[in-house]
Amino acid sequence: MTVTLLPSPSEEQAMLLDASVRFMEAAVPLATVRERADGADHDDAGYRRAAAELGWFGLLADEARGGGSASGNGVLDAALVAAERGARLQPGPYPGHSAVVHALDAAAAVGAEHEQVLGELVSGAAWATWAFDSGASCELRAVDRGLELHGEVPVVAEADLCAWLLVTARSADGLTQVLVPADAAGVTVRRLEGLDVSRHWGAVRFDGVAVGAGDLVGTAGPASERLVAEQARLAAVLTAAESVGTMRADLDAAVQYAKDRVAFGRPIGSFQAVKHLLADLSLWAEMATGLVVAAATSLGHGDAGGPEQAHAAKAFVAEKGIEVAHGCFQVFGGIGYTWEHDQHLHLRRLAADAESFGSAAWHRSQLLDAAGVSR
Amino acid sequence: MTGTDRPDLDSYRAAARVWIEANLVRRPTAEAPRRKPWEIEEQTPEELAEQRALQRRLHEGGYAGITWPVEYGGQGLTREHERAFLDEAAGYVLPDLGIAGGATFGVCAPTMLAHASREFLRRHIPRVLAGELIVSQFFSDPDAGSDLAAVRTQAVRDGDRWILNGSKIWSSGAYYADAGMCLARTNWDVPKHRGLTWFLVPTDARGLTIERIRQINGDSEFCQEFLDDVELTDDDVIGEVNGGWTVTQTMLLYERGAGSAGGGSAAHTGLRADLAELLAEVGTDDPQVLDLVARNHVDDLARAALGRRLLALMTADPTSAGSLASYGKLASGVLDPVRANRMMEIAGHRALAWGEPSEAGAHAALGLLNSRFMAIAGGTSQMQRNTIGERVLGLPREPSFDRSKPFREVVRDARNWSGAVG
Numbered sequence: 108m109t110v111t112l113l114p115s116p117s118e119e120q121a122m123l124l125d126a127s128v129r130f131m132e133a134a135v136p137l138a139t140v141r142e143r144a145d146g147a148d149h150d151d152a153g154y155r156r157a158a159a160e161l162g163w164f165g166l167l168a169d170e171a172r173g174g175g176s177a178s179g180n181g182v183l184d185a186a187l188v189a190a191e192r193g194a195r196l197q198p199g200p201y202p203g204h205s206a207v208v209h210a211l212d213a214a215a216a217v218g219a220e221h222e223q224v225l226g227e228l229v230s231g232a233a234w235a236t237w238a239f240d241s242g243a244s245c246e247l248r249a250v251d252r253g254l255e256l257h258g259e260v261p262v263v264a265e266a267d268l269c270a271w272l273l274v275t276a277r278s279a280d281g282l283t284q285v286l287v288p289a290d291a292a293g294v295t296v297r298r299l300e301g302l303d304v305s306r307h308w309g310a311v312r313f314d315g316v317a318v319g320a321g322d323l324v325g326t327a328g329p330a331s332e333r334l335v336a337e338q339a340r341l342a343a344v345l346t347a348a349e350s351v352g353t354m355r356a357d358l359d360a361a362v363q364y365a366k367d368r369v370a371f372g373r374p375i376g377s378f379q380a381v382k383h384l385l386a387d388l389s390l391w392a393e394m395a396t397g398l399v400v401a402a403a404t405s406l407g408h409g410d411a412g413g414p415e416q417a418h419a420a421k422a423f424v425a426e427k428g429i430e431v432a433h434g435c436f437q438v439f440g441g442i443g444y445t446w447e448h449d450q451h452l453h454l455r456r457l458a459a460d461a462e463s464f465g466s467a468a469w470h471r472s473q474l475l476d477a478a479g480v481s482r
Numbered sequence: 483m484t485g486t487d488r489p490d491l492d493s494y495r496a497a498a499r500v501w502i503e504a505n506l507v508r509r510p511t512a513e514a515p516r517r518k519p520w521e522i523e524e525q526t527p528e529e530l531a532e533q534r535a536l537q538r539r540l541h542e543g544g545y546a547g548i549t550w551p552v553e554y555g556g557q558g559l560t561r562e563h564e565r566a567f568l569d570e571a572a573g574y575v576l577p578d579l580g581i582a583g584g585a586t587f588g589v590c591a592p593t594m595l596a597h598a599s600r601e602f603l604r605r606h607i608p609r610v611l612a613g614e615l616i617v618s619q620f621f622s623d624p625d626a627g628s629d630l631a632a633v634r635t636q637a638v639r640d641g642d643r644w645i646l647n648g649s650k651i652w653s654s655g656a657y658y659a660d661a662g663m664c665l666a667r668t669n670w671d672v673p674k675h676r677g678l679t680w681f682l683v684p685t686d687a688r689g690l691t692i693e694r695i696r697q698i699n700g701d702s703e704f705c706q707e708f709l710d711d712v713e714l715t716d717d718d719v720i721g722e723v724n725g726g727w728t729v730t731q732t733m734l735l736y737e738r739g740a741g742s743a744g745g746g747s748a749a750h751t752g753l754r755a756d757l758a759e760l761l762a763e764v765g766t767d768d769p770q771v772l773d774l775v776a777r778n779h780v781d782d783l784a785r786a787a788l789g790r791r792l793l794a795l796m797t798a799d800p801t802s803a804g805s806l807a808s809y810g811k812l813a814s815g816v817l818d819p820v821r822a823n824r825m826m827e828i829a830g831h832r833a834l835a836w837g838e839p840s841e842a843g844a845h846a847a848l849g850l851l852n853s854r855f856m857a858i859a860g861g862t863s864q865m866q867r868n869t870i871g872e873r874v875l876g877l878p879r880e881p882s883f884d885r886s887k888p889f890r891e892v893v894r895d896a897r898n899w900s901g902a903v904g
């Protein structure tokens with residue numbers, strides 16, 4: 108099964124997706140996702156490198172820096188990959204990693220450093236993620252010896268897998284960004300129990316982490332604000348794309364169950380009460396799919412409508428993703444309440460995605476700004 | 483006409499441009515004074531006569547029915563020729579025959595072209611093109627709407643005549659139409675889908691009464707017809723006698739096609755006009771108002787994206803177009819009322835009562851009254867959910883109590899409904 112985000116993908120996109128699906132089903136099938144939920148480790152280094160060979164991490168980087176898209180629109184290609192990942196509850200911080208690749212690629216394009224780290228990220232040698240915090244509570248302070256990073260990002264997906272963390276911080280020069288090695292002195296990643304058991308969760312603390320000028324990404328102030336906004340839209344769209352994959356997988360399973368399960372002498376899917384619920388859920392799935400494709404397409408093309416589409420996509424998918432999971436749960440009935448059934452994995456994933464990289468309410472507020480509603 | 487007889491697009495376009503400049507009037511550049519939201523939209527008989535004359539001019543110039551067969555007064559050209567003409571005519575006034583005119587050219591005449599006899603089409607289609615025959619749809623019965631195959635308006639054969647009795651309802655613009663395309667039962671002793679026939683009924687036929695229905699928004703576009711021994715002949719039959727369901731399916735396809743055309747608009751930026759106007763009047767101080775505005779904007783963008791996705795899905799698999807169109811209609815049916823409710827909440831007291839300067843509140847109020855239109859007209863949201871459930875998701879069908887027995891028995895058994903089967 109592939110998630111048909113595009114009814115007619117290009118030949119290159121189709122090859123990317125076919126190979127990616129084969130890889131995921133062999134490397135981390137649902138059985139492995141479940142083992143991870145019970146505490147076992149999967150072969151993360153192997154997963155990263157194989158995914159990199161498929162091209163997952165270079166889609167948003169320039170060809171001169173080892174990247175390259177499949178279709179000419181790297182954001183759309185990444186969204187296609189993300190949707191297939193979401194359908195299979197795959198590990199790794201793909202949206203956050205992609206946001207870091209974008210940030211480093213944008214910085215490299217203007218002659219800044221980080222080309223080596225960018226190379227590690229594109230080649231799958233390491234994971235990075237963006238320690239996103241819509242409250243922007245981290246701070247970069249000037250001290251005698253130079254600069255120090257302070258603060259805490261309360262929840263970061265797959266933080267323990269990451270070798271690099273991109274941190275957005277306030278500073279005397281305005282908003283700025285810092286690339287921090289996860290093993291730097293003063294960085295603490297504390298494992299947390301999480302709602303979504305298919306991923307690891309961590310709180311990341313920065314206690315006076317020493318920051319050199321070479322660790323800064325981009326220029327503090329308005330340029331960083333623009334870059335942070337771009338990262339937020341990109342991470343939001345890729346998170347929404349993963350959710351669309353999860354929604355569609357959950358819905359496919361519920362539709363199949365409605366055909367197979369018999370009650371009162373009939374398949375339950377023949378009852379309008381069930382059929383109409385599933386029709387409504389599939390409408391949300393189609394709208395979510397359409398909006399994610401529209402957002403990824405226009406972000407990748409740099410269209411004027413891209414920011415609005417991106418914030419709308421995250422806001423819509425965050426709410427409808429959970430609604431779809433609730434509706435499917437109702438179709439499954441009691442069996443959905445068991446650990447053995449996949450329903451809870453889908454519900455957990457969709458609820459966690461809804462909050463990750465900005466809640467529906469946060470994105471609605473960003474949407475108004477992007478739409479030019481002055482307050 | 484063979485392909486070689488057709489003018490190439492460039493010379494066609496050039497000739498059209500010359501004709502348009504000589505024969506059509508430019509649309510005024512300044513926006514016409516807008517009607518107040520509470521004023522009713524309706525052409526006067528004089529305005530309608532002007533529009534009919536304009537349609538005749540288009541026909542005489544050779545620019546009506548561009549894709550329709552030459553035999554029936556059309557031009558026998560391609561969709562590309564039609565698009566070229568419309569491109570060239572974009573800044574000019576084209577005929578507007580109102581809502582029944584839209585039904586005539588978009589639904590009724592194309593359906594006739596697909597099913598009626600050559601004699602019928604030779605007689606009627608040239609008059610359609612000349613603006614002389616506006617055809618309203620006499621579709622639903624008061625007793626049969628979503629279950630269209632259950633209409634009870636009947637036509638009984640009497641020698642070479644047909645005698646029609648019954649009532650039709652929700653006919654848009656019938657009060658000014660020249661004829662109605664009417665679905666009637668011609669056989670009660672077969673299952674419901676197999677005893678239906680379509681007729682063309684002149685609106686001045688003896689025994690036909692047309693009453694306008696005053697709608698909840700104050701408008702009176704919809705009509706109800708009463709047929710009291712209306713006499714027609716075999717010449718008025720459209721398609722096969724008792725083969726009316728096939729014709730109906732064609733008609734429904736054209737209806738849905740017309741309905742979904744607006745869904746695929748290009749990505750836009752900024753709030754939709756009505757939302758922006760309402761917000762401009764209400765102001766941006768209240769964060770709760772702003773969140774309602776944002777919620778409507780999210781849904782508006784999602785619906786535009788759905789339109790583009792459906793188009794892509796239909797292009798990839800044209801056989802699925804009929805079923806997929808139900809998503810567009812269901813989206814409107816479900817989300818129009820939600821949107822309207824939010825507009826009411828944003829507008830606050832402005833939507834309860836309004837005076838001259840305050841139009842946005844009136845728009846919100848009338849929007850509420852109109853908001854269930856797409857959830858009901860042309861098949862309720864429940865019908866769309868059945869189509870999606872069964873034909874898109876492949877869910878098993880609901881048991882049926884009326885598909886295999888004579889319609890006469892269906893009507894009788896429904897009166898004694900107990901819920902017991904077999």
